[in-house]
Amino acid sequence: MQYKLALIGFGNVARALAKLLVRKQDVLKSKYDITFSFTGISTGSHGCAVNPNGLDIQKALDLVESGQSIHPISSSPVSNSLSVIQHSQADVMFENSPVDYETGQPAIDHVRAALNAGMHVSTANKGTVVHAYQELISLAASKHKKFMFESTVLGGTPIFSTFREAMPAAELTSFKGIINATTNIILSRMEDGESFDEAVKYCQRMGVAETDPSGDVDGWDASIKVAALATVLMDTPLKPQQVERSGIRGITPEMIAKAKSEGKRYKLVASAERKGTAIKARVAPELVEASSPLFGMMGSSTGLTFRTDVLPDYSITVTEREGMKGGPVETAYGLFADFVSIASIVK
Amino acid sequence: MQYKLALIGFGNVARALAKLLVRKQDVLKSKYDITFSFTGISTGSHGCAVNPNGLDIQKALDLVESGQSIHPISSSPVSNSLSVIQHSQADVMFENSPVDYETGQPAIDHVRAALNAGMHVSTANKGTVVHAYQELISLAASKHKKFMFESTVLGGTPIFSTFREAMPAAELTSFKGIINATTNIILSRMEDGESFDEAVKYCQRMGVAETDPSGDVDGWDASIKVAALATVLMDTPLKPQQVERSGIRGITPEMIAKAKSEGKRYKLVASAERKGTAIKARVAPELVEASSPLFGMMGSSTGLTFRTDVLPDYSITVTEREGMKGGPVETAYGLFADFVSIASIVK
Numbered sequence: 300m301q302y303k304l305a306l307i308g309f310g311n312v313a314r315a316l317a318k319l320l321v322r323k324q325d326v327l328k329s330k331y332d333i334t335f336s337f338t339g340i341s342t343g344s345h346g347c348a349v350n351p352n353g354l355d356i357q358k359a360l361d362l363v364e365s366g367q368s369i370h371p372i373s374s375s376p377v378s379n380s381l382s383v384i385q386h387s388q389a390d391v392m393f394e395n396s397p398v399d400y401e402t403g404q405p406a407i408d409h410v411r412a413a414l415n416a417g418m419h420v421s422t423a424n425k426g427t428v429v430h431a432y433q434e435l436i437s438l439a440a441s442k443h444k445k446f447m448f449e450s451t452v453l454g455g456t457p458i459f460s461t462f463r464e465a466m467p468a469a470e471l472t473s474f475k476g477i478i479n480a481t482t483n484i485i486l487s488r489m490e491d492g493e494s495f496d497e498a499v500k501y502c503q504r505m506g507v508a509e510t511d512p513s514g515d516v517d518g519w520d521a522s523i524k525v526a527a528l529a530t531v532l533m534d535t536p537l538k539p540q541q542v543e544r545s546g547i548r549g550i551t552p553e554m555i556a557k558a559k560s561e562g563k564r565y566k567l568v569a570s571a572e573r574k575g576t577a578i579k580a581r582v583a584p585e586l587v588e589a590s591s592p593l594f595g596m597m598g599s600s601t602g603l604t605f606r607t608d609v610l611p612d613y614s615i616t617v618t619e620r621e622g623m624k625g626g627p628v629e630t631a632y633g634l635f636a637d638f639v640s641i642a643s644i645v646k
Numbered sequence: 647m648q649y650k651l652a653l654i655g656f657g658n659v660a661r662a663l664a665k666l667l668v669r670k671q672d673v674l675k676s677k678y679d680i681t682f683s684f685t686g687i688s689t690g691s692h693g694c695a696v697n698p699n700g701l702d703i704q705k706a707l708d709l710v711e712s713g714q715s716i717h718p719i720s721s722s723p724v725s726n727s728l729s730v731i732q733h734s735q736a737d738v739m740f741e742n743s744p745v746d747y748e749t750g751q752p753a754i755d756h757v758r759a760a761l762n763a764g765m766h767v768s769t770a771n772k773g774t775v776v777h778a779y780q781e782l783i784s785l786a787a788s789k790h791k792k793f794m795f796e797s798t799v800l801g802g803t804p805i806f807s808t809f810r811e812a813m814p815a816a817e818l819t820s821f822k823g824i825i826n827a828t829t830n831i832i833l834s835r836m837e838d839g840e841s842f843d844e845a846v847k848y849c850q851r852m853g854v855a856e857t858d859p860s861g862d863v864d865g866w867d868a869s870i871k872v873a874a875l876a877t878v879l880m881d882t883p884l885k886p887q888q889v890e891r892s893g894i895r896g897i898t899p900e901m902i903a904k905a906k907s908e909g910k911r912y913k914l915v916a917s918a919e920r921k922g923t924a925i926k927a928r929v930a931p932e933l934v935e936a937s938s939p940l941f942g943m944m945g946s947s948t949g950l951t952f953r954t955d956v957l958p959d960y961s962i963t964v965t966e967r968e969g970m971k972g973g974p975v976e977t978a979y980g981l982f983a984d985f986v987s988i989a990s991i992v993k
Contacts, residue, residue: 326815457812464811465804467986468673594942609979616939616961632956639814
């Protein structure tokens with residue numbers, strides 16, 4: 300089947316998605332009977348373009364990556380994301396506009412508009428899940444469309460799809476893991492002798508920490524992800540503010556050295572546990588033993604352990620390796636997987 | 647939709663499956679619109695029974711678990727597995743007869759008969775995958791039915807379904823892991839000071855090792871699983887005999903002590919790697935560093951790391967926990983998950 304795709308947000312992740320789709324177009328056709336064209340693109344600062352007959356995606360990538368506007372490739376004038384959605388006639392909209400953790404906007408409006416226009420949606424934008432999961436899932440169901448968000452936690456690593464497709468009817472009673480790469484890199488480097496400030500500066504140089512690193516080091520990013528995981532996988536709405544949160548600023552080099560001498564190490568551990576009808580969620584540094592699945596996760600490696608009623612503790616880990624340390628390409632894979640899943644359901 | 651189920655083989659795993667289906671019947675109905683009845687059961691030494699209108703499964707469990715024949719609950723006389731398949735009128739056949747690693751029989755004949763009779767099949771029997779994967783998958787496809795086998799590797803842990811559903815179009819270039827629990831328990835106990843013989847005896851007492859432990863300690867079981875994984879996930883037929891294999895008999899307490907003093911440990915590592923059109927597969931003891939995802943897998947914990955073209959190294963680990971250490975209940979969950987997946991595809 301032929302799918303028309305709209306890309307709302309055309310930053311690193313969306314461009315990696317476009318390239319991945321092009322790279323995988325043969326296997327999509329042969330194995331999944333999926334063909335596609337891009338019919339709408341909305342960028343942050345390089346204009347918008349629509350063409351229900353298909354845009355030249357390579358041209359769009361070239362223009363944006365050389366700092367130019369994509370306006371010339373549009374078949375009709377469009378000036379913002381909502382009008383791109385409206386005029387793209389897309390079957391699937393990928394929402395990757397910049398995330399606003401306070402409100403989830405404008406991403407939530409984009410998702411609403413696309414679902415109301417009869418499109419499926421896949422997003423890497425955590426704000427939509429944290430602020431409007433129940434509404435958007437219900438809206439999607441009422442339109443017989445899908446709202447999907449695999450990439451919002453641990454990049455493109457399959458978490459939501461694992462529970463949806465591979466672990467049917469499993470009751471998740473708790474989960475625990477390392478879900479913020481920046482703090483894990485900092486703690487790993489401190490174990491090798493760097494100070495906190497040196498390790499933060501390293502992360503900033505590598506582009507994995509912001510100028511203000513507090514979103515990572517104070518545990519906010521991890522809390523948002525815990526909230527998204529609990530909301531979806533435990534079917535219980537949870538706000539990031541409800542997560543008991545402490546960051547890694549209190550972990551001294553002395554504490555790390557002492558732990559090391561005992562064969563242990565500190566990790567910023569995110570967890571959630573069902574307590575009756577409520578969820579008790581927490582992000583805090585913990586001393587981890589060598590026998591823990593978390594012990595071996597160093598640097599940008601991340602992972603989660605899930606406790607269910609049907610299997611022994613089940614862990615998913617993503618280990619950094621040279622040339623592939625998480626990032627836009629991997630996040631794009633989550634959107635790609637959502638798309639294939641949508642197409643499989645539709646067919 | 648209503649499904650008629652046939653259980654060929656009614657040992658620990660099949661009985662755990664029957665109990666799991668009964669325990670989960672409400673969520674199967676409400677969330678997946680699945681209802682079911684059992685219409686055929688074939689046991690090893692307690693007879694056979696069929697009833698296209700539904701057998702009393704609790705009665706069957708009670709009879710077998712008190713050492714009696716299930717023959718009295720049958721609506722017509724049946725004397726063997728093939729006639730149970732033929733007369734059950736089942737929609738799904740679960741094949742859990744004892745495995746024969748040399749030939750894969752009689753399980754392969756059971757699967758053929760069920761597919762030819764228009765049934766879907768799910769099996770925990772590794773012999774069928776190792777000896778007849780291509781034939782059975784093709785036969786299933788020609789009948790528009792499914793041949794599924796999630797439980798054949800790592801019990802009920804989702805591996806095949808992860809690649810099928812959650813990691814579409816991912817190219818698997820290599821995998822590596824610990825996939826035999828018995829040898830991992832032995833190595834873990836030797837690290838705590840036991841001799842090889844003491845550790846083997848412990849496993850025999852716990853029922854996880856056979857009287858002749860060579861299938862585990864010489865790496866045969868792991869080789870069979872590697873062959874199954876490579877055959878399915880790398881789409882390249884591989885026989886257990888093609889796996890370069892060495893077991894753990896050569897690992898001395900001295901070697902283990904030396905590794906421990908260096909912060910490392912020995913693991914029986916199973917791996918496979920694509921080399922052009924061929925697969926290079928190996929089962930052998932390896933010295934593992936603390937940073938490896940394999941390092942923390944102790945006792946009956948098992949797991950696999952997958953290298954693909956779309957994500958950083960992706961690991962799935964199953965960690966033993968009190969009261970849930972792998973076994974029939976978890977293996978049954980793989981069959982259960984296959985069934986829900988079949989029902990989702992059919993719907």
